[in-house]
Amino acid sequence: MLTELTDRQRQTYDAIREHLAHHGVTPKLAELGQALGIQSRGVVHRHVRALVDAGLVEVEPGRHRGIRLAGVVPMPGVMELPLLGRIVAGQPLEAIPDEATIDLGQFFMGPGRFVLRVQGDSMIEAGILDGDMVVVKQVEHAANGEIVVALIDGEEATLKRLRNNRDGSVTLQPANRALAPMIYPASRVQIQGVVVAQLRSYR
Amino acid sequence: MLTELTDRQRQTYDAIREHLAHHGVTPKLAELGQALGIQSRGVVHRHVRALVDAGLVEVEPGRHRGIRLAGVVPMPGVMELPLLGRIVAGQPLEAIPDEATIDLGQFFMGPGRFVLRVQGDSMIEAGILDGDMVVVKQVEHAANGEIVVALIDGEEATLKRLRNNRDGSVTLQPANRALAPMIYPASRVQIQGVVVAQLRSYR
DNA sequence: AACGATAGAGAACATTTGGAGAACGTGCAA
DNA sequence: TTGCACGTTCTCCAAATGTTCTCTATCGTT
Numbered sequence: 469m470l471t472e473l474t475d476r477q478r479q480t481y482d483a484i485r486e487h488l489a490h491h492g493v494t495p496k497l498a499e500l501g502q503a504l505g506i507q508s509r510g511v512v513h514r515h516v517r518a519l520v521d522a523g524l525v526e527v528e529p530g531r532h533r534g535i536r537l538a539g540v541v542p543m544p545g546v547m548e549l550p551l552l553g554r555i556v557a558g559q560p561l562e563a564i565p566d567e568a569t570i571d572l573g574q575f576f577m578g579p580g581r582f583v584l585r586v587q588g589d590s591m592i593e594a595g596i597l598d599g600d601m602v603v604v605k606q607v608e609h610a611a612n613g614e615i616v617v618a619l620i621d622g623e624e625a626t627l628k629r630l631r632n633n634r635d636g637s638v639t640l641q642p643a644n645r646a647l648a649p650m651i652y653p654a655s656r657v658q659i660q661g662v663v664v665a666q667l668r669s670y671r
Numbered sequence: 672m673l674t675e676l677t678d679r680q681r682q683t684y685d686a687i688r689e690h691l692a693h694h695g696v697t698p699k700l701a702e703l704g705q706a707l708g709i710q711s712r713g714v715v716h717r718h719v720r721a722l723v724d725a726g727l728v729e730v731e732p733g734r735h736r737g738i739r740l741a742g743v744v745p746m747p748g749v750m751e752l753p754l755l756g757r758i759v760a761g762q763p764l765e766a767i768p769d770e771a772t773i774d775l776g777q778f779f780m781g782p783g784r785f786v787l788r789v790q791g792d793s794m795i796e797a798g799i800l801d802g803d804m805v806v807v808k809q810v811e812h813a814a815n816g817e818i819v820v821a822l823i824d825g826e827e828a829t830l831k832r833l834r835n836n837r838d839g840s841v842t843l844q845p846a847n848r849a850l851a852p853m854i855y856p857a858s859r860v861q862i863q864g865v866v867v868a869q870l871r872s873y874r
Numbered sequence: 875a876a877c878g879a880t881a882g883a884g885a886a887c888a889t890t891t892g893g894a895g896a897a898c899g900t901g902c903a904a
Numbered sequence: 905t906t907g908c909a910c911g912t913t914c915t916c917c918a919a920a921t922g923t924t925c926t927c928t929a930t931c932g933t934t
Contacts, residue, residue, distance in 0.1 A: 474735065474736070474890090474891065474892085475696075475735075475736070475891090475892095476891075476892065476893095478696075496909090496910065496911085497910075497911065497912095498909090498910080506892085506893070506894090507893075507894060507895085508893060508894050508895060509895095509910080509911075509912085510893085510894080510895075510896090510911095510912075510913075510914080511892070511893050511894075511895095513911070513912065513913085514892090514893095514913095515892090517912095527911095529911080529912085530899090530900065530901065530910090530911060530912080531901070531902095531910095531911080532901060532902070532909080532910055532911075533910090534910095534911080575870065575872055576870075592798070595795070595798045595799070595800040595803070595871065596798070597798040600798070614873075615873065662873075663873055664872070664873055665870065665871060665872045665873060666870065666871045666873070667779075667868065667869065667870040667871070668798065668868060668869045668870070669867070669868045670817075670818065670865075670866055670867050670868060670869075677879090677880065677881085678880090679880075679881065699920090699921065699922085700921070700922065700923095701920090701921075709881090709882070709883090710882075710883060710884080711882060711883050711884060712884095712921075712922075712923085713882090713883080713884075713885090713922095713923075713924075713925080714881070714882050714883075714884095716922065716923065716924085717881085717882095718881090720923095730922090732922080732923085733888085733889055733890065733921085733922060733923080734889095734890070734891095734921090734922080735889095735890060735891065735920075735921055735922075736921090737921095737922075
């Protein structure tokens with residue numbers, strides 16, 4: 469899939485992801501052009517269109533900043549592991565007959581998702597440790613209690629639990645008793661995405 | 672097959688594969704020439720054509736970077752998600768340029784592995800919560816400090832951190848201050864596997 | 875010495891790829 | 905609401921690239 473892209477199209481794809489990593493939002497065409505050294509928005513648009521055709525990116529037509537990362541659609545059946553059962557403290561393994569395998573593809577993959585490596589202990593009581601990966605789905609609004617990636621003042625990105633207060637302010641609450649919740653006016657907080665999954669590898 | 676090639680053709684074939692391994696894409700003729708010490712694109716093209724006749728390589732005519740390795744099915748990252756960066760509390764997102772995607776396959780898949788759904792809070796301080804999945808690799812012996820699935824008296828299966836004591840006994844230590852460690856003679860404890868990964872789905 | 879096989883340089887050409895910029899309509903913020 | 909910014913489409917152009925040629929050189933064999 470990546471192999472049928474031209475050099476410039478591949479660079480465009482990388483630049484979109486890099487911009488998303490740095491600024492928290494996908495770039496506009498002029499910004500993409502600046503990153504790539506291209507003056508013409510038309511040229512950038514042609515490259516983005518090629519990425520859409522390749523299925524790597526989605527675009528909301530006409531919208532400003534309308535580029536979205538597309539998830540690679542997994543082939544069903546390829547990423548399955550046997551699901552043996554439920555382990556209970558003090559109980560033998562319990563077989564689960566109806567749910568014989570778990571499809572990791574359905575577990576994690578989807579459009580507009582990306583992975584972040586977590587650094588720090590601010591969510592440790594929610595079971596998200598230093599070094600864990602979180603799968604984030606790009607959304608602009610999240611519900612109370614969801615764990616979100618939030619951009620504060622367009623600069624600082626944090627991973628916190630979200631609470632929308634009645635007075636219009638927003639509380640970003642760490643899952644760590646040593647850290648205090650942060651309260652901001654809604655205008656200063658921009659939701660970048662919600663955590664849909666978490667994964668950890670033991671070496 | 673390879674025996675019918677001349678020295679230079681064999682070197683060309685190796686250079687193509689090396690470029691693919693190193694850069695992720697097949698080389699253009701000029702790049703191939705540089706790797707081989709050849710000035711003329713025409714000469715490189717002749718060598719590539721010989722590889723096509725030998726069935727080792729395929730070419731999309733006219734396309735830039737049109738060389739494809741024959742027999743290599745381009746199944747690029749069926750299970751890959753973009754790995755955007757590292758998120759730090761209070762810091763902007765930090766890009767990870769060299770590690771652009773995470774392959775969930777390599778993360779989880781492997782021989783002798785299966786998945787268990789965890790019930791209970793006995794490992795909560797190790798970031799393994801009630802309802803999480805753990806990927807377990809079947810082994811019979813584990814090292815100190817590893818999280819293992821252990822069978823006690825052939826009946827009760829538990830998920831605990833392992834410690835082999837000097838007197839031959841085995842300590843199964845929960846990651847939960849409310850629960851006490853359990854000490855058994857080694858004869859009563861059978862290791863079924865070690866936890867190699869953990870994953871959790873929100874919603 | 876003659877010959878064929880292998881290999882390289884470079885010219886010439888067609889096509890692909892990439893870019894600039896104008897023009898237009900619309901989303902979006904002041 | 906209005907003005908601007910932005911996405912979109914278009915034409916024209918230049919450079920890069922693949923492709924095909926011819927000419928030359930080296931080496932081993934007959």
